[in-house]
Amino acid sequence: MQLVNRTDAGKLSQFAAHFISSVEEEKKSCNFAAFLPLEERNPLQRAEWIKYLATFSNSEARANAVYDAIKGNYNCLSQAAANLKARFKPVVAWVDYSQGMWTFSREDYKLQFVADAGGENVDGSISGNSYNVSEPDDMENFYAILCTVDVVIDQTYAPEPTEYTLATFLDNFNVGENANFDFLKNQSLWRYDKRAQNSSALDWYDGGISQPQLVLADLIEIFFPTGNYTLTHFRNIAKNEGVTCIQPDNCSRNSSAALDPTIVRCP
Numbered sequence: 001m002q003l004v005n006r007t008d009a010g011k012l013s014q015f016a017a018h019f020i021s022s023v024e025e026e027k028k029s030c031n032f033a034a035f036l037p038l039e040e041r042n043p044l045q046r047a048e049w050i051k052y053l054a055t056f057s058n059s060e061a062r063a064n065a066v067y068d069a070i071k072g073n074y075n076c077l078s079q080a081a082a083n084l085k086a087r088f089k090p091v092v093a094w095v096d097y098s099q100g101m102w103t104f105s106r107e108d109y110k111l112q113f114v115a116d117a118g119g120e121n122v123d124g125s126i127s128g129n130s131y132n133v134s135e136p137d138d139m140e141n142f143y144a145i146l147c148t149v150d151v152v153i154d155q156t157y158a159p160e161p162t163e164y165t166l167a168t169f170l171d172n173f174n175v176g177e178n179a180n181f182d183f184l185k186n187q188s189l190w191r192y193d194k195r196a197q198n199s200s201a202l203d204w205y206d207g208g209i210s211q212p213q214l215v216l217a218d219l220i221e222i223f224f225p226t227g228n229y230t231l232t233h234f235r236n237i238a239k240n241e242g243v244t245c246i247q248p249d250n251c252s253r254n255s256s257a258a259l260d261p262t263i264v265r266c267p
Helices: 043-047 049-054 060-084 108-116 136-146 166-173 212-223
Strands: 018-020 032-034 091-098 101-104 151-154 189-191 195-197 244-246
Touching: 043 049, 043 060, 043 108, 043 212, 049 060, 060 108, 060 212, 091 136, 108 212
Parallel strands: 018 032, 091 151, 151 189, 195 244
Antiparallel strands: 091 101
């Protein structure tokens, strides 16, 4: 395998097509193929882009079979979660910290994941603002919202995920270890950076797109813990769980062989 600089038009011109995720920056090229699953609003719609990729390798039949298996597993898990939420429906918040401001994520696919896993998203009508850590009134409102939350997923960007710990969150959050929030007392504070290559490239943006059933299975275990399932993408920083660094030698299959989807056991 040889890496090619995406700005080197001469080298890119040798390919019949090269895939890009930003149409605007390549609008003058004539051999690019737009690959835009990140723009989809639903987890399964993001995974369905495998059918599009398959048209470039005459693999439509396999792509359809793979997608059908993923969709079937996802829907089965979602139905199982619907039965679990009858006795408890945790309130979940995806939060982000940047340049002194806290915000709540309102990305549709994340909210859909929560709903499909049997959780309840924090009320969008009260969480739609930004909260400045330097403004006491802002933080009072932010804390008031989080007092109603059972599970927090901290998606704050970290150049080195291994260095993002509970202490990092508490420092950004401007509270101590004994803060009286249910998600801290119950140790339900998560990040989706458990799997990373070279300590920074997150599998969330690859495996999390192509196999949404694994993300859903993770969230179901987070919301309704059994202790019998090993999470793929999420780590609990409240319990000091670390990052798993993915290297080529961790792969048990030939890199030229197609990856079969991982089907999670569904009741």
